[in-house]
Amino acid sequence: MASPALDAAVDRIRTVFAGMTSPAETGCGMCHLPSETALLRTPGAQLPDDVLRMFAHEVPSHFDDHRAVMRRILPQLAEQLADGRFAGLDAYDLTGLGRSGWQSWPGEQAGAVADFLHAWWTHTLSTQDEPWDAMTVFQACVTASSTVTPYLARWAEQPVGGRADACLELFAEWWIDELLDDRTNVVPWWCDHTRDEPLPELQAWILEHAPARLFAREADQVLLFKVGLLALPHEQRFTEETWSRAPA
Structure with a gap:
C-alpha cells in the first residue's frame, strides 16, 4: 500500500502531465509497431505494459521528440512504479527518463518528477521488506536523476x-x-x-x-x-x- 505522500506525488504527475502527447511522433520503425507509436499521439490511451517498459528506457534517437514521449508516458509509468506493477524493475528501465533532461523542463513539470522520485524512494526505504528490491529502486532513482x-x-x-x-x-x-x-x-x-x-x-x-x-x-x-x-x-x-x- 502506498503512503499518502507517494499517492500525492503520483496524483501530481497525473495532473501536471495529463493529456500530453508527442503529436507528430513516428518513432523507430525497427523497434516499435505503428500501432504502438500511434498511442503516443493519443492522449490518455493506456499503453500495454511491455510497450510502456520499452518506451521508458528507449534512447532519444528512437523518437522524433524524446522529451514529449517521456512526458506522455509519465502518468502511467509513475503509477506502475508506485504500486509495484513494473515487474522485474531494473535501473536500466529508467534510462529514457534519465536522458530526457527533465530537470530543465518547466518548473511545474520538473518539480512533479523530482517529487515523485523522492517520494517513491522514501516510501521504499520505510516499507520494503526485501533489501535488494530497495537497492533496485535506489539505482533506478539515481539513473533517472543523475544524482545520488x-x-x-x-x-x-x-x-x-x-x-x-x-x-x-x-x-x-x-x-x-x-x-x-x-x-x-x-x-x-x-x-x-x-x-x-x-x-x-x-x-x-x-x-x-x-x-x-x-x-x-x-x-x-x-x-x-x-x-x-x-x-x-x-x-x-x-x-x-x-x-x-x-x-x-
Missing part, C-alpha cells in the same frame, strides 16, 4: 535500526570492495556523461553513516573494518600493516 545527493539525504534521515538499515547493510556488503578500490558499479546506468559518477560522494556518505547503523545491526566485523578503511588514502587501504588489524 537527495536519495542519500533521505536515507540518512531514516531511524537507526529501521528497515532502511537492512538495505544499507546489503549496499555495503555488495559494493565495499569497489568503493575501497576507487571504483563503482553502484550506478550501472549513469546518464549524465558530462560529469563523472559520484564515487567520492558515495564513499564519504558510507563512511559517515554506515558504521553506527551496521554496528546496531550486529553486522559482520570484517565489513565494519572495511567501511572504516574508506577514511584512509587509497594506497594505505590494502597494506599488510593495515590488514594486520582486521578482525579474525
Whole structure:
C-alpha cells in the first residue's frame, strides 16, 4: 500500500502531465509497431505494459521528440512504479527518463518528477521488506536523476535500526570492495556523461553513516573494518600493516 505522500506525488504527475502527447511522433520503425507509436499521439490511451517498459528506457534517437514521449508516458509509468506493477524493475528501465533532461523542463513539470522520485524512494526505504528490491529502486532513482545527493539525504534521515538499515547493510556488503578500490558499479546506468559518477560522494556518505547503523545491526566485523578503511588514502587501504588489524 502506498503512503499518502507517494499517492500525492503520483496524483501530481497525473495532473501536471495529463493529456500530453508527442503529436507528430513516428518513432523507430525497427523497434516499435505503428500501432504502438500511434498511442503516443493519443492522449490518455493506456499503453500495454511491455510497450510502456520499452518506451521508458528507449534512447532519444528512437523518437522524433524524446522529451514529449517521456512526458506522455509519465502518468502511467509513475503509477506502475508506485504500486509495484513494473515487474522485474531494473535501473536500466529508467534510462529514457534519465536522458530526457527533465530537470530543465518547466518548473511545474520538473518539480512533479523530482517529487515523485523522492517520494517513491522514501516510501521504499520505510516499507520494503526485501533489501535488494530497495537497492533496485535506489539505482533506478539515481539513473533517472543523475544524482545520488537527495536519495542519500533521505536515507540518512531514516531511524537507526529501521528497515532502511537492512538495505544499507546489503549496499555495503555488495559494493565495499569497489568503493575501497576507487571504483563503482553502484550506478550501472549513469546518464549524465558530462560529469563523472559520484564515487567520492558515495564513499564519504558510507563512511559517515554506515558504521553506527551496521554496528546496531550486529553486522559482520570484517565489513565494519572495511567501511572504516574508506577514511584512509587509497594506497594505505590494502597494506599488510593495515590488514594486520582486521578482525579474525
